[in-house]
Amino acid sequence: xxGPLAGIRVIEMVGLGPCPFAAMxxxxxxxxxxxxxxxxxxxxxxxxxxxxxKYDVMARGxxxxxxxxxxxxxxxxxxxxxxxxxIVLEGFRPGVMERLGLGPDVCQARNAAxxxxxxxxxxxxxxxxxxxxHDINYIALTGMLHAMGRADTPPAPPLNLVGxxxxxxxxxxFGVVCAVLxxxxxxxxxxxxxxxxxxxALLGAMIYGFRAHRSWNDQRGANMLDGGAxxxxxxxxxxxxxxxxxxxxxxxxxxxxxLTGIDDPAFDAQMDPRAWxxxxxxxxxxxxxxxxxxxxQLLEGTDVxxxxxxxxxxxxxxxxxVARGAFVDVDGVTQxxxxxxxxxxxxxxxxxxxxPGQHSAQVLGxxxxxxxxxxxxxxxxxx
Numbered sequence: 021x022x023g024p025l026a027g028i029r030v031i032e033m034v035g036l037g038p039c040p041f042a043a044m045x046x047x048x049x050x051x052x053x054x055x056x057x058x059x060x061x062x063x064x065x066x067x068x069x070x071x072x073x074k075y076d077v078m079a080r081g082x083x084x085x086x087x088x089x090x091x092x093x094x095x096x097x098x099x100x101x102x103x104x105x106x107i108v109l110e111g112f113r114p115g116v117m118e119r120l121g122l123g124p125d126v127c128q129a130r131n132a133a134x135x136x137x138x139x140x141x142x143x144x145x146x147x148x149x150x151x152x153x154h155d156i157n158y159i160a161l162t163g164m165l166h167a168m169g170r171a172d173t174p175p176a177p178p179l180n181l182v183g184x185x186x187x188x189x190x191x192x193x194f195g196v197v198c199a200v201l202x203x204x205x206x207x208x209x210x211x212x213x214x215x216x217x218x219x220x221a222l223l224g225a226m227i228y229g230f231r232a233h234r235s236w237n238d239q240r241g242a243n244m245l246d247g248g249a250x251x252x253x254x255x256x257x258x259x260x261x262x263x264x265x266x267x268x269x270x271x272x273x274x275x276x277x278x279l280t281g282i283d284d285p286a287f288d289a290q291m292d293p294r295a296w297x298x299x300x301x302x303x304x305x306x307x308x309x310x311x312x313x314x315x316x317q318l319l320e321g322t323d324v325x326x327x328x329x330x331x332x333x334x335x336x337x338x339x340x341x342v343a344r345g346a347f348v349d350v351d352g353v354t355q356x357x358x359x360x361x362x363x364x365x366x367x368x369x370x371x372x373x374x375x376p377g378q379h380s381a382q383v384l385g386x387x388x389x390x391x392x393x394x395x396x397x398x399x400x401x402x403x
Contacts, residue, residue: 023050023358023367028200030107031056031098032082033122034376036068037180038139038216039111040078041189046107046196047081048358050367054383055079056098057086057376059403072375077355081370085384086377086403093402095121101387102127102134106203107196111139114149124211134209135199139192141183143215155183155216162187162221163228171241171248187219242293244268250299251276251290254329261312262329263319265303276324280306377403 028051032043047053070076087094099122102108108127110117117123117138124136141158142148148161159165159182160175169176192214203209227245230236242248251267267273273290277283284302289295307315312328319326330338336347336354348357351372358367380403381394389397397403 022365023048024362024365025197026050026365028052028107029105030054030109031101031105033108033110033112033117034058034084035111037111038184038188038192039109041185042137042139042192042196043082043109044078044080045189045193047370048367050365051107053082054101054387055082055084055374055376056089056101057084059086059088059401060376072373074351074353074372076373077350077353079373080350080355082374083371083379083383084374084376085380087380088402089120089122091400091402092121093397093400097384097397097402098122099127099130100389103130104387105131105134106200107135107137109137109139109192109196114138114140114144128209132209133203133207135196135203135212136209137192137196137199137212137214139188139214139216141188141216143218144211144213155180158183158216159187159220161217162224164220164224166238167224167227167240167243167246169240171239175240182223183216183220187221187223188214188216191219191222248293248296250296250303253300253303255304255307257310257312257315258308259311259313263307263312263315264327264329266325268325272323272325275322276319276326279318279322279324282306 025046028046030043030046030051030053032039032053032055034040034055034057043053043055071079085097087097089095089098124138127136128134138144140149141153141155142151156165156177159178164182165175165177167175168178192212195212195214199210199212227236230243231238236243240246244252247253251265251273254262254264256262265276267276270290277287286295286302287299289299310318315326316328320328328338335341341347345357346359347354348369349355350369358369381398384394384397384403385391394403
């Protein structure tokens, strides 16, 4: 592997959503990440048929070792791997790893410098720690969901980007890398408790600052960044497609008015919230006079702060994304490329998503098991 994390070894206890995303981020950056999959039972129903296929994009870049973790010998396999690892990642409810005999105390007894990364929605402690939940619930608790959407509609779910991936997985990846850097100095690992509620709240730091300054109110669609301002919103075009405008700064706003030919003095009240509704109506009528491509020809690439609203089929084809290689094709599956970019230790995309257990014998051999030991583990049904 290449990339800034080359040489870092990670054990990923396979789950859903945020934990695989964090593991993908580390693998994208060059870490060697071994996925510990649950050994599949023949004929058992699979509620997530995409998993273990080439479409499971978040599983890219890692080899898979499948274990029957109900067997003590399987737990010993994990602990032997942990002895040679820098990081463990897990995303189960609090207490699950302890019941498997693989909690942080047990693992760090085998490797004092181990960083043990845990990701949950509510965190390891607190009144809700044992409750089920999903992204929409976690961001609801932070005040962020309430702020999203139009004034006359219920709050709008922002996919599962804010809780699962932004506030959860990215915070976990950041946290474990921070802890590894510290462990390199102290020789001691620690537990990283990444709660999606904590991370999603942190993503709202600027908005909470605005609110404390009384520059933000709790009414949706009445603030500068939530669709309340006419100069920071999306608009429909003549062809039914959409464009986005973000002309906040006065010079960018002035350029927008110039290029679109607007000379209405009402638009001079850019920062007066009382004028925003009527100015939004005027903008909406104007943007309906051209197609999206027509507006792109006039505004794209200028300092207006403009971009077409692309769907996921269009985005990989946009010239800017093509020029930067923002998307890649792996076995016919278009997906985002690793990010961010590095000038010297550029990462390379690893192997395609693996079937559960696809590399069991190979991984064990590479990590120090003898052929005889691997044969015994296979014969016992451990791998």
